[in-house]
Amino acid sequence: MELTDPGPRPNAFDIEKATLENENYRTTVWTGKYLQVTLMTIPVGSSIGLEVHPETDQFLRLDAGRGRCVMGPAKDDLTFQQDVEDGWSIQVPAGSWHDVINTGDEPLRLYTVYAPVHHAQGIVQATADEAEEDEESGEDEPPEWTVQPGSGETDGHA
Secondary structure, eight states, X not given: OOOOOXXXXXXXXXXXXXXXXXXXXXXXXXXXXXXXXXXXXXXXXXXXXXXXXXXXXXXXXEEESEEEEEEESBTTXXXXXXXXXXXXXXXXXXXXXXXEEEXXXXXXXXXXXXXXXXXXXXXXXXXXXXXXXXXXXXOSOOOTTSOOXXXXXXXXXX
């Protein structure tokens, strides 16, 4: 299935099929003015990477694989821990340090909804390393036409 992020225009697609077919670490499939949808594939033994988004809520849904979700108020205080698998959802409040680790024997496939928009429209990142490089270089910034909070707090990565 080939998907192109049409930006803030009406859109519909089979999200479960797209998630299961996605081979990239992150594929941005829809960017609206206030929220965004991305597909993610986490290899066996890997994770999304411990991070915090001070002003971004996240919703994640797993469509394949098994993992462990950890969250907490600080990167060294991850008091919430939950094993998750196909069919589970994860809600990450803004300001919570979080990670999802693939503990299974197949790629962990999920989709994420960010509010507000968190990534560049249509960006595709084959690996976590590529995603990190794009963030550091400024290539992975939300479009100017999206509504962003204004406190100036930046995301953190462990």
